[in-house]
Structure formats: C-alpha cells, structure tokens
Amino acid sequence: MTIESRRKRDGAQTREQRFDGLFATHSRAVLAYAVRRTSDQDDAADVLAETFLVAWRRLSDVPSGEGELMWLYGVARRVLANQQRSERRRQRLAQGLGRELSSALRTAAPAAADGHPVLEALAGLDLDDREILLLAAWEELSAQQIGAVLGITQIAARSRLHRARKRLQAALGTAARTDGGDNLRTQEAL
C-alpha cells in the first residue's frame, strides 16, 4: 500500500468517525426537533434522514463544537420547509426508524396537548414568530444559538424573540379573555 493510498484511507476513516460521532451525539435532538413540528412520525424520520444525508455529503462544511447542532437544526429547518412545500416524501431511508418511532412515541411521549390555549395562541402567530418561540421554549436555545440556526445575528435574534414573546403574551391574553381564562388557570394550577 502506497503512502498516498494509506493517507486517503486514513482520511476516509477520520471522516466516517466524525460522522458517526455527529450522528451519535445529535440524532436524537434533530429527531425531536422534527417530531415537535410534524404530525407524522414517518415525516419526522425523513427529516432526520435528509438532514444527516446532507451532513454526510457536506461533512467538511459542518462546524465543530457547539456549532454542529445549530448547523444541523438549520438544515432540518430547511428540509422541513421543503417537505411541507412539496407535500411529498423524497427519502425513504428511514422507513424502519419511522415505524420504530411511531411505536416508541405511543408509550413514551407525553399526551398530545392539542387544543391547549397556548398552542392555539401560537397557531395565530406568523411562521417566523412560531419558529423562534419554539426554538427558545422547546429546543431551549439561547438568542445566540437561535441566531446561528436562523442565520441572523445574536442581536437580531434577541430582538425578534422579544417581539415574538410579546405577541404570544398578547395572543394568550386575548384567548384568556375569550374563554374566561379557565383553561389557563387550570394549566397554571397543574
């Protein structure tokens, strides 16, 4: 084996090891991101598959450290948007995972909170507000991390988040006035 071919083999192994590490560390976070935004487990599994397929093909573009997950969230966000636009499933790499996920979520995930006033208030906001609020509340990202996912500055992310929070608060206030606040009080008691 020549030095050149050995170097190529070692490089391929390093890349594969890096990808394995990336998948092991972040696949659940990306899957959870997708599950929270889709109603179909197969779609969520597809988002995971496509996101990591992009990462596999563009591994040299994936930043290291904390940036890895933000980069993956950014890709997943675009994959999800494309999936919702086209309303078709292009990848079928994750069929097995989709089935497994459906079964696992039936037993492990909390009961769906459909019809909850906060979700109804959220549904009344525009897409950008919704996404930034969910990144903060469900992915528990900081303004800097949200900026990295959305491709905007930390200051812009903080400003948008502030306005979105205000709008959610206002929407909840409207919902509370509409139904007498019973639902909200019940939830707060919980």
Add this chain to the structure above:
Amino acid sequence: MTTDDAMTLLGSVNPLPADVASALPLQSGEAELLRQIKAEPQERESRGAHSRHRMPRRRRFALAGGIAVVALAIGGVLGVRSINNPPSALAAEMDRLAQVAASQDWTGIPGPGQYLYTE
C-alpha cells in the same frame, strides 16, 4: 401573565422533551439509517474545496461575455488588419513598387546616398 409565564406555558406543552427523546428505544432503526446514509456517495474533500472556489456558472458566462466585448473594443481601436490587405493607398503603392523591384534584374543592395530605380 408575563412573557416569561407565556414561555413557561409553551415549554410545558413540548410534545417531545429532550430527556424523553434521548430515552426512546430507536437503536435498530437508527443503526439501519446510519448504514444507509453511509452507503450514499460522499462529497470528496478535494472536489468540495474546488467547488467552493469555483465561480458560479452565471458569473462565468458574464465574465466570458465581458472579455469578448473588451476584445472587440480593442480590435476596433487598434484595427484588425490582414497582411494581404494593405490598409492605405500609400501602403498599396509601396506594395506595388516592391513587386516591380522584385521583378527586375538584381543590381545589388543600394548603399548610403544611392537609389534603386524602377521602370
């Protein structure tokens, strides 16, 4: 209700909290997915580096067009002329005299102060 309360309330309806997601028994599905992804063609390091520095197609066409326009402009200013098509009457006359001189008998190269006469 404050904005913090609103965010707390939103957090409480997270359909898949991170700790639940990390505990889901998905090992076999994930292993299968990982294997399938790695069976897909991977970007080559060198090609990736090359493609990042490669100019976009539209810009390449624009540049080629620009170069063609500049070349035409230079040709227009300097003139693109063939050696077989003398551009002026003077050159045409000199060409004609050279043909005549060439057809005469050899008389040697004229020295300083000497002239070559033609018929």
